[in-house]
Amino acid sequence: MIRARGLHKRFGVLEVLRDVSLTVAPAETVVVIGPSGSGKSTLLRCLIGLETPEAGEVDIGGQPFIRRRSGDRGPLRRTAEFRRLQRQMGMVFQQFSLFPHLTVLQNVALAPVRVLGLPAEAARARARQLLAKVDLADKADAYPEKLSGGQKQRVSIARALALEPRIMLFDEVTSALDPELIHEVLSVMKQLATDGMTMVVVTHEMGFAHKVADRVVFMDEGSIVEEGPPAALFGAPRESRTRAFLEKVLTHI
Amino acid sequence: MSYDWAWHVVPRAFPALLRGLEMTLAVTAVVVVCGFALGTLVAAGRLARSPLVSKPVALYVEIFRGTPALVQLVWVYYCLPIVLGLELPSFASIVVALTLNVAAFYGEAIRAGIQAIPRDQTEAADVLGLGYLDKMRFVILPQAFRIIIPVALSQSISLFKDTALVSTLGVADLMYQARVLATETYRPIEILSTAALIYFAIAFPCTIATRILEVRLATARR
Numbered sequence: 001m002i003r004a005r006g007l008h009k010r011f012g013v014l015e016v017l018r019d020v021s022l023t024v025a026p027a028e029t030v031v032v033i034g035p036s037g038s039g040k041s042t043l044l045r046c047l048i049g050l051e052t053p054e055a056g057e058v059d060i061g062g063q064p065f066i067r068r069r070s071g072d073r074g075p076l077r078r079t080a081e082f083r084r085l086q087r088q089m090g091m092v093f094q095q096f097s098l099f100p101h102l103t104v105l106q107n108v109a110l111a112p113v114r115v116l117g118l119p120a121e122a123a124r125a126r127a128r129q130l131l132a133k134v135d136l137a138d139k140a141d142a143y144p145e146k147l148s149g150g151q152k153q154r155v156s157i158a159r160a161l162a163l164e165p166r167i168m169l170f171d172e173v174t175s176a177l178d179p180e181l182i183h184e185v186l187s188v189m190k191q192l193a194t195d196g197m198t199m200v201v202v203t204h205e206m207g208f209a210h211k212v213a214d215r216v217v218f219m220d221e222g223s224i225v226e227e228g229p230p231a232a233l234f235g236a237p238r239e240s241r242t243r244a245f246l247e248k249v250l251t252h253i
Numbered sequence: 254m255s256y257d258w259a260w261h262v263v264p265r266a267f268p269a270l271l272r273g274l275e276m277t278l279a280v281t282a283v284v285v286v287c288g289f290a291l292g293t294l295v296a297a298g299r300l301a302r303s304p305l306v307s308k309p310v311a312l313y314v315e316i317f318r319g320t321p322a323l324v325q326l327v328w329v330y331y332c333l334p335i336v337l338g339l340e341l342p343s344f345a346s347i348v349v350a351l352t353l354n355v356a357a358f359y360g361e362a363i364r365a366g367i368q369a370i371p372r373d374q375t376e377a378a379d380v381l382g383l384g385y386l387d388k389m390r391f392v393i394l395p396q397a398f399r400i401i402i403p404v405a406l407s408q409s410i411s412l413f414k415d416t417a418l419v420s421t422l423g424v425a426d427l428m429y430q431a432r433v434l435a436t437e438t439y440r441p442i443e444i445l446s447t448a449a450l451i452y453f454a455i456a457f458p459c460t461i462a463t464r465i466l467e468v469r470l471a472t473a474r475r
């Protein structure tokens with residue numbers, strides 16, 4: 001479903017991605033873990049074309065989405081084909097990024113009307129359905145500022161789902177939440193994974209990685225160090241860097 | 254030394270001053286509308302990716318912000334006909350000059366308002382597949398206008414006062430009428446004070462209204 005090969009990305013002198021390749025199968029849930037600054041979020045942002053890699057390729061559903069050779073300059077061109085492939089992926093951000101001047105329902109219904117060309121009434125009906133799915137049917141007419149972080153993030157998930165993407169990308173979506181609100185977001189994501197959505201999840205929630213992931217990818221210093229099924233990666237990590245990281249995050253006081 | 258005030262000239266001067274005020278308001282209204290339209294294009298040009306577009310637009314903005322409006326007026330009025338061989342009626346030429354002037358200021362206000370919108374809003378719109386125009390219309394501009402409107406209003410109030418400059422080119426605005434009447438009556442102090450009061454009576458309530466609106470918009474949902 002996703003095939004990324006040889007991604008390189010630098011910010012100034014800092015090499016954020018060094019030759020990263022990742023393949024995600026249909027209906028697979030891949031969880032990416034690693035220390036801050038290891039390049040996890042940048043990888044996700046490269047997959048969906050929000051960052052322009054210096055070099056590398058990304059295919060979505062077998063079709064070429066990004067082709068970059070070292071020496072190519074300037075940002076990615078947002079051609080019709082680029083946008084068509086880009087919206088096969090839905091993305092949820094750490095900071096929710098809801099549109100503050102629109103109601104919850106308008107947030108979810110905007111893209112289906114403007115991008116898919118759905119009639120307004122049909123888009124609103126779809127939006128209501130999705131809001132019910134994330135258990136927020138009663139908040140349809142509220143503005144985002146009236147919602148808790150967990151509610152905002154669930155709206156954000158519904159908004160991404162409204163375009164019926166084949167792939168969902170989650171970029172540290174629980175990192176800005178109060179601890180008691182994390183669960184409600186994770187359980188929506190878990191349901192999505194169970195329903196067969198193809199997902200790439202960048203997170204610090206090791207419990208989620210353990211229970212929901214089909215495969216866990218550990219990144220450090222811009223490279224994929226190790227990957228494997230959660231039982232293997234958490235139970236018997238092969239690399240010393242993986243062990244060191246897991247010891248730190250799994251040892252609670 | 255004592256001055257003999259002669260306020261009796263004022264009531265007789267009033268009808269002419271009000272005719273002048275009509276012209277002042279007409280110039281202001283036309284220039285606000287044209288200037289805002291051009292200013293939107295200026296902002297789009299300043300934000301364009303290509304330096305072939307953004308650099309010349311930036312140069313235009315700096316020229317019109319960095320020279321006196323009076324110089325611009327005189328230049329368009331006297332020099333444009335020579336340079337372009339194009340004779341404009343005086344009303345048209347002051348509208349052109351003032352529009353070019355305020356569009357530079359509006360343009361910067363609009364650009365700043367757009368750039369104040371956090372980057373994640375653009376990214377969210379991008380990954381939802383919204384095209385450039387939809388992204389501007391439904392996501393960026395509705396939020397940017399809350400920042401732009403108070404700034405643009407206070408610039409429009411400045412414009413209303415600055416239109417007094419057109420009197421130097423013989424356009425019969427409030428200032429022009431006041432100067433004519435001052436000469437006719439030999440009572441410049443009384444007449445010009447009255448004109449000043451008329452300007453103030455319009456500008457001051459607008460300033461207050463702008464300030465109230467600014468506070469409302471700042472506390473509105475975001």
